[in-house]
Amino acid sequence: MKLQRFLVPVLVAALAGGGFFAYQNLGSRERAPAINYVLLDGSRVDSSQWAGKVMLVNFWATSCTTCVKEMPQIVGTHEKFKGRGFDTLAVAMSYDPxxxxxxxxxxxxxxxxxxxxxxxxxxxxFGKVQLTPTTFLINKRGEVVKRYVGEPDFAALHALVEKLLAEAA
Structure with missing residues (x-):
């Protein structure tokens, strides 16, 4: 009986603590990785330059029909939001000539x-991306907000970009 009186409060405390930590982590997001890369024009860039911007990072390949099909919408998204603190990076896969x-x-x-x-x-x-297209939407604080595998629903993507641009950095 004494053991039971001791175990019940310990069990309740453990469950409450676990619930608290689960609740705390609900709002936390994965950080975008710190990367360095070279653009086609030869300029060297690193992801620290993304600070304060909403970033769309699109992994694609010229041999990927969905990638080629969605690229005009990626361009349209970039053009729509670029003047408001939004930028885009297209990352061609290693097997793409x-x-x-x-x-x-x-x-x-x-x-x-x-x-x-x-x-x-x-x-x-970025988590061993292998399928194309795979697109990441990153907020102003450098957190991955959404990962799309395949072509995104661009209307929903635009709504999310609007929301992220309205957030404080």
């Missing part, structure tokens, strides 16, 4: 940074 990527970006006049993930390091840092 650099000449194909450069030709695609030039012929389609992509208005945002394009990086070639030559060694797969960027994809690995």
């Amino acid at each position: 650099p000449a194909f990527v450069a030709n695609f970006a030039e012929s389609r006049k992509l208005p945002f940074g394009v990086a070639i993930d030559n060694n797969g390091k960027i994809a690995h840092q």
